[in-house]
Amino acid sequence: MPASQLPRLHTHRPYECGRLLHGPLRRSDELHDLVQEVVRESAASQGAMTENLFALLPDTLAFLDGLLSRTAPDLIVEFGSGQSTKTFANWAALNRKRVISVEHDRQWLESIERELSPDERRVLTMLHAPLRLRWHGLRQFLTYESLHQITYEVQRADFFLLDGPHVSGREDVLYFVLCNCRADALVVIDDLRLGPIGEMLETLPRSLAECFAVEVVDENSHGLAVLRCLRQPVLSGPPTLSMRSVLRSYWRCLLDYRRYGTGD
Numbered sequence: 001m002p003a004s005q006l007p008r009l010h011t012h013r014p015y016e017c018g019r020l021l022h023g024p025l026r027r028s029d030e031l032h033d034l035v036q037e038v039v040r041e042s043a044a045s046q047g048a049m050t051e052n053l054f055a056l057l058p059d060t061l062a063f064l065d066g067l068l069s070r071t072a073p074d075l076i077v078e079f080g081s082g083q084s085t086k087t088f089a090n091w092a093a094l095n096r097k098r099v100i101s102v103e104h105d106r107q108w109l110e111s112i113e114r115e116l117s118p119d120e121r122r123v124l125t126m127l128h129a130p131l132r133l134r135w136h137g138l139r140q141f142l143t144y145e146s147l148h149q150i151t152y153e154v155q156r157a158d159f160f161l162l163d164g165p166h167v168s169g170r171e172d173v174l175y176f177v178l179c180n181c182r183a184d185a186l187v188v189i190d191d192l193r194l195g196p197i198g199e200m201l202e203t204l205p206r207s208l209a210e211c212f213a214v215e216v217v218d219e220n221s222h223g224l225a226v227l228r229c230l231r232q233p234v235l236s237g238p239p240t241l242s243m244r245s246v247l248r249s250y251w252r253c254l255l256d257y258r259r260y261g262t263g264d
């Protein structure tokens with residue numbers, strides 16, 4: 001199915017992706033040209049729709065593949081395994097690069113691993129990190145256990161995909177990656193059309209946001225944000241915006257826990 005005919009997801013009270021361009025993240029010509037060229041090239045790609053509602057659709061996989069070809073990263077780190085893991089491992093096996101994939105759900109991780117070829121498995125490290133509660137100030141997040149164990153790798157990686165865990169933990173992972181990544185790294189954030197994802201990017205503290213350029217792919221089925229790290233980021237944690245944001249953080253943990261469990 002051509003990319004233009006793929007469904008647009010997350011359209012129930014969606015985040016207007018273009019809003020992100022009016023927030024604290026700025027744009028750069030370099031990132032704009034890179035992303036728009038890859039969008040143009042990948043628009044013609046065709047791919048089979050999957051029945052899996054969680055999975056990335058062919059337009060995003062083609063976009064990721066195009067970005068990999070252009071930027072040739074040495075180390076890719078992704079959060080949330082699935083179709084993207086196969087795309088990354090396939091590219092890395094052909095180009096002698098490495099991939100780390102962090103996944104909370106043990107059964108899902110094992111099912112992905114089974115679908116990979118021996119060459120793809122050789123270049124891929126899959127990390128099982130079940131979900132645990134973590135506090136930042138008054139707010140609570142249901143996020144990957146022991147994320148700090150991969151700080152060293154995150155500081156060296158040059159390409160990231162943020163596509164997990166579910167909504168309540170995504171902000172914790174966003175801050176972990178943005179505060180630790182190196183200058184020049186590319187960070188692709190899926191699901192921009194989801195309200196909470198757009199909001200967490202829009203509310204980045206200015207001191208952190210100023211270390212990144214942003215480009216938005218609104219025409220993508222899920223909505224994508226692509227960040228380029230411009231200089232070494234400053235340490236920062238998710239802000240407590242209001243009592244509503246505190247209560248909402250608990251509510252999101254509860255919903256995610258009831259829907260998906262911890263993945264042990």
Ligand SMILES: C[S@@+](CC[C@H](N)C(=O)[O-])C[C@H]1O[C@@H](n2cnc3c(N)ncnc32)[C@H](O)[C@@H]1O
Nearest residue numbers: 052054055056080081082083084105108163164
């Ligand atoms: C948005 S998905 C990640 C998608 C992944 N990056 C991809 O390209 O397909 C987020 C989470 O949903 C869960 N998930 C995805 N597909 C699933 C399935 N078929 N059954 C159960 N859980 C699934 C996994 O735990 C995954 O980390």
